Amino acid sequence: MTMLLFSLWNSPTVTLRRNHPSNCEQWNCPPARKVHVCNFISQVLASKIVLIFCISLSTPINCKAIELFDSVQIHGFASQAMFLSSGNGMFTDNKSNPNFEFTELGINGSWYATPNLRLSMQVLSRRAGRWDNGSPVIDFGLMDYSFNLDSTYRVGIRAGRVRQPYGLYNDTRDVAFTRPSILLPQSIYLEGARDLTISGDGLILYGESTKPWGNLTLELFGGYPRTESINNQFQAVFGYSGVLESNPSFVGRFNYETYNGRLRFALTGAYTTATASKSVPSPNGLVTFAPMIFSAQYTTEKWTLTSEYDFDFFKGENLGLPGFPINPDFNYFGQKYYFQAAYRFNPQWELMARYDAMYPNSHDQSGYQASIKSKGVSPDYSHYAKTMTVGLRWDITSTMMIRAEYNYINGTAWLPVQGVPTGVFGISDNNQTSKYWDLFGLQVSIRF
Amino acid sequence: MPKIISCYTYRFRNMALLSLILLFSGSMMAEENVVAVVHYGTPVTTPISRIRLSSIFSMRLTTWSDGSAIKVFVLPDDNPLNSSFCKQILKLFPHQLRYAWDRLVYSGTGQAPVILSSTQEMENKIANTPGAIGYLPKEKKDDNVAILLVE
Known part of the structure; x- marks a missing residue:
């Protein structure tokens, strides 16, 4: 299966059908669908918004996952966004409008080797400006062994590259269909910290209990979070070249939902540290991030009300170089939260509104002290962000979705570093950003 | 008077x-106009509890009591029978189940049920797949599958 995934990935111009004439015939699905799926995979890899449109329109309305044979499933997704901004570029410091810098493509396979042992892998290609250039990476690749103690208790272990259990949306954060908006609420799912929270190499132990009063799930992760795309931005963030390497880190999530799933609560705690090795002789830097997130969601047939509140400890030590005029070290207690309401006035249409606030240092919410300390290098508004969002989503079919959203933003605390123009020494120059800005986004997405 | x-x-x-x-x-x-059905000989006793049935269709419970795999078959999201089954039998909304499956599929933590296009296909699959579970219209009198009542 791994070989198949890679061959799909590495041969964007050759369809499976051309490659292996007999392959489609072996699949356990009627011919019409096979042709669509084959075309779909090859053309999605070409990664163009127009193609995504055309292929989706030609796919049957109820396009299904590919089942190679019993107990194997293959699924995938593709999204392309367009942004218009009045001030700061989204994922690009080139302020030309519109920009198409945000593309997400993924394909995954899952195989039940035995009823209790499952193997899963997802390959992701993500393009988000200068540093996320779309080269395919293994997003997760794991072995999952679980067993039901009886019909109400289940325990298990996942090993390999596993998704970190983090809040409500992190588990599937690259799949537009599962997100409430084009960009996740940045207070909790900060683009800049994506690497450290998405998946890690290690283990997850989990247990689940389903009773008449509800479902309880506990997941514990221990391992090494990833730092690949942060390292591409190292120079821009730190102002010198070097490498950030994660240390053993821990994440735990406790989730409760009522039997009918209407009400859901989650509590996430994490302790992540990473070492910054500098390319010049100097003591290593150390970054520590320890968030505590409270999540709540209430769902009815038409409404979904969601809120998450994060209180975190974020510390950077030894991050400067000898002779640097400014000491970049920090020691923050951050406070971040959002309130979100989604209204499905029709099974295919959804309206969304959200208020999102982010104060990386809750003792300095105006950013004044941080601005003084940085000697004006980082303006006060780069130390907070308040975002109001409204959005509209249309599920054209169960496999194709289009959405539009408008954000009004005060502050740049969550603006991805790709959007900050580069100043002297290749360091991001926050003084070249706008304090108040509007961001309009449009996104087309398909999945199977 | x-x-x-x-x-x-x-x-x-x-x-x-x-x-x-x-x-x-x-x-x-x-x-209800819909009823849960299983393959003949599946190790499950009728009636089944609603919680257990929900766990099966949410893909949380993946094995029968004898350890064999549960094969879940459903109709497309927008099929009226799917909506009836979710609301009347499971007491869930179809979008809740869809979200639960997406979470499993795209995070590597599980699999989604197999989606079939018609009740006829459903009937055939349930009749011919050991460990299979699905649903059919209640009026459909069919001896090839076993009906699973809900407590």
């Missing part, structure tokens, strides 16, 4: 009749 009494009696009769009709039509409306 007798006239008045008979008038009241008549009214009472009318009301009783009306309420009977209402009661009857109410129970008609509440009656």
Whole structure:
């Protein structure tokens, strides 16, 4: 299966059908669908918004996952966004409008080797400006062994590259269909910290209990979070070249939902540290991030009300170089939260509104002290962000979705570093950003 | 006087009749038009608890009591029978199940059920796949599959 995934990935111009004439015939699905799926995979890899449109329109309305044979499933997704901004570029410091810098493509396979042992892998290609250039990476690749103690208790272990259990949306954060908006609420799912929270190499132990009063799930992760795309931005963030390497880190999530799933609560705690090795002789830097997130969601047939509140400890030590005029070290207690309401006035249409606030240092919410300390290098508004969002989503079919959203933003605390123009020494120059800005986004997405 | 009494009696009769009709039509409306079905010989006893059935269709419970795999078959999200099954039998909304499956599929923590395009295909799959579970219209009298009642 791994070989198949890679061959799909590495041969964007050759369809499976051309490659292996007999392959489609072996699949356990009627011919019409096979042709669509084959075309779909090859053309999605070409990664163009127009193609995504055309292929989706030609796919049957109820396009299904590919089942190679019993107990194997293959699924995938593709999204392309367009942004218009009045001030700061989204994922690009080139302020030309519109920009198409945000593309997400993924394909995954899952195989039940035995009823209790499952193997899963997802390959992701993500393009988000200068540093996320779309080269395919293994997003997760794991072995999952679980067993039901009886019909109400289940325990298990996942090993390999596993998704970190983090809040409500992190588990599937690259799949537009599962997100409430084009960009996740940045207070909790900060683009800049994506690497450290998405998946890690290690283990997850989990247990689940389903009773008449509800479902309880506990997941514990221990391992090494990833730092690949942060390292591409190292120079821009730190102002010198070097490498950030994660240390053993821990994440735990406790989730409760009522039997009918209407009400859901989650509590996430994490302790992540990473070492910054500098390319010049100097003591290593150390970054520590320890968030505590409270999540709540209430769902009815038409409404979904969601809120998450994060209180975190974020510390950077030894991050400067000898002779640097400014000491970049920090020691923050951050406070971040959002309130979100989604209204499905029709099974295919959804309206969304959200208020999102982010104060990386809750003792300095105006950013004044941080601005003084940085000697004006980082303006006060780069130390907070308040975002109001409204959005509209249309599920054209169960496999194709289009959405539009408008954000009004005060502050740049969550603006991805790709959007900050580069100043002297290749360091991001926050003084070249706008304090108040509007961001309009449009996104087309398909999945199977 | 007798006239008045008979008038009241008549009214009472009318009301009783009306309420009977209402009661009857109410129970008609509440009656499910869909039923859970399993492959013959599946190690499960009927009736099954609603919680257990929900766990199966949410893909949380993946094995039968003898350790064999549960094969879940469903109809497309926008199929009326799928909607009826979710709301009447599982007491869930179809979008909740879809979200639960997406979470499993795109995070590497599980699999989604197999989506079939018609009740005829559903009937064939359930009849021919050991460990299979799905649903069919209630009026469909079919001896190839076993009906699973819900407590």
